[in-house]
Amino acid sequence: MDNAPIIDKLLQLNRQNMVSFHVPGHKNGRIYNKFPYKNFKDILYKLDTTEIPGTDNLHNAREIIEKSQQKASEAFGSEETFFLVNGSTSGIYSMIMSATSPGDKILVDRNCHQAVINACILGDLVPIYVYPNMDEKRGIAMGILPDDVEKQLARHSGIGAVLLTYPNYHGVASNLKKIEEIVHKYDKILLIDEAHGAHLGLSEDLPPSALSCGVDAVVQSTHKTLLSFTQSSMLHIQGDRIDRDRLKFMLRIHQSSSPSYLLLVSLDFAVMVYRTEGRNLMESLFENIKNFKQRIKDIDGIDVMGEEMIGNKGVESIDITRMCIGLEGITGYELERRLRKDFNIQMELSNRYGVLGVTSIANVGEDFDKLLEGLSIISEETGVSRAKLSGNLPENFTFRKVEQIFTPREALYKNKRKILFRKSQGFISGEYIISYPPGVPLIIPGEKINAEVMLQVMDIIDNGGGILGLNDGNCKWIEIIT
Ligand SMILES: Cc1ncc(COP(=O)(O)O)c(C=O)c1O
Known part of the structure; x- marks a missing residue:
């Protein structure tokens, strides 16, 4: 008999009963057994349906999907909530492209996820960066200073919107309330990538949720920190700065015309638990x-x-x-x-x-x-007499500033040639170099590869860490702009 390699491997891993301190947030689904509807996970194949009478339509929700989205909207404190079946990525594309026009600048944190830069490529936007502070000892991005946001808004004309990651992958939250006041003082739209903060509303001891700070639109990865399945997320909006019809248009563009009901079912379940037992479980x-x-x-x-x-x-x-x-x-x-x-x-x-x-x-x-x-x-x-870590990197490692020569979209369409990555210092990259996870680009197409980035990437590769974005999966070759 032929075999099914993905199923075989996943079942084998499942038998290992690994302790999960990683996403998805349902942690191998064992928590489902505690709740009503727990049997839904055993009959998934029966719930895998499509738009037939009674099942509603994600792209024009009027019945069960609308009801569930309304429950989510109440629970998370939005004016309107949209379920996403193509990950937070699709929500990020849609909110950015509904808040900007081609040729606009967009102010983003340089520690953003690749999806934000991809949205700049799709929407023909010029990213302007605000850099996070760094915990240099740990090599972890800290907060974004409200003053830094204000300086960039004052310096650049033509900024259509501001997008920030809040909280970041390591759970660090900036002063979003202050940032919101500044961004709205400049009459700009504030979009938040809250991929890592879907659970924030479950306790006052967590950073305040982005919606409670008054931002205009928020994307959350429900799958990362709550109980839905991987790739299921939500987009929340409030206020009148976002054109909702344009947003719905963008959502139809960026999401499948055959949305998975398995993902929708899991979002429905995650909302139900959030509304009922969420706070107790967080305690x-x-x-x-x-x-x-x-x-x-x-x-x-x-x-x-x-x-x-x-x-x-x-x-x-x-x-x-x-x-x-x-x-x-x-x-x-x-x-x-x-x-x-x-x-x-x-x-x-x-x-x-x-x-x-x-x-x-x-x-x-x-x-x-x-x-x-x-x-x-x-x-x-x-051992107690601990050896100092060896390696190529400087002791205090920080997030390196890189020079942007072309916008990501311009870079995509330039002529390129392949050279050895180790020899690419000083050249303009035609590709991403992304540390994965977390999915933050170290180099964005159109940026100049400098010595520090080179060291950082080599350090990750030499230590068996993940690098994505290059066409050459072995990271030996890189496309540079000629
Ligand atoms: C900060 C951030 N934003 C967006 C995304 C993309 O989310 P998704 O994988 O749900 O598309 C991720 C994924 O890891 C992320 O870490």
Whole structure:
């Protein structure tokens, strides 16, 4: 009999019962058993339908999808909510392209996800950047200063909209209320990529949600931190700055004409749990995290990024459900590998400093116990007299500024040739170089490759980290603009 390689592998991984500190937020679906409708997951094939009488139509929702979207809108505090079946990516494209016109500038954080730059390519926009502050020791982006946003708005004419990532992948939240006041003072539209913050409304101890800060449109990856399936997200809007008809047009362009009902069903379920048990589950998660953070202090050489960052480097608040953990003497890349190989624990991502764990309301106390056990054994093995990390990188590593020569769209259509990546310093890149995860471009097409970026990329490659964006998957060749 022939085999089905994807199914085989996923079933094999499933049997391993790996502890998940990564997305999706439902953590292998085990939490579904706690709720009414739990059986929906066992009959998915029966729910995989299309637009027939009674099933409504995502692109013109008037019945069950409209009802579910209204429930979501109430729960998340928007005026109107749209379910997304093509990931937050489709929501980012749609909100950006409904808020801007071709040729506009758009002010974005340089730490944004590749989807934002792709929207600039599609919408023929000129990205202007605001740089996040950096925690240089940990190599993690911190907050965006409201003053930096204001400076760019004052300096550039022709900015159609502002898009910021809030909170960032590591759970760092800028002072969005202040930024909102500034952006609206300049009469610009404020769009938020809240891919990592769908859960923020579940507790006052989390950073305030973007909607509560008064922004105009927000995209959330429900699949990352709540309970829906991968690729299902939401777009929320409020106020009258966004042209809603144009937004709906853009959503029809950027989403499939055969939206998956499995994704819609999972969004419906995630909304139901959010409205009923969401806050209680978040309380339990907080208990587990507080307990974990108390106990982790006993582990030698451990560093956990926490609320001590608040008030520095543009950090207004921190999402404590994100755990950034470093262990002296071992790179984050290696720590991630060890946790997976020897302790059956999968973290979300790693960098030179440490690992990032994404927790959600589906994590249970036992998950944290296992992580503690793994970390303390690795710490003991690594030893108390810890060797300094070796590597090519400077001790204090920061987010490097790069020079933009062409807009991403101009770069796409220029003539190019391939050269060895290691020899590409000083050339203008025709391709993305994206550190994945998190999916943040280190180089955007049209930018000049400088020495620091080269070092950073080589460091990621040499440590077995992921680089995407180049046509050559082995990162040996790169297309440069001739
Ligand atoms: C900050 C940010 N924005 C947008 C996206 C894209 O979301 P999706 O994968 O749901 O399309 C991601 C994905 O990781 C992300 O991290």
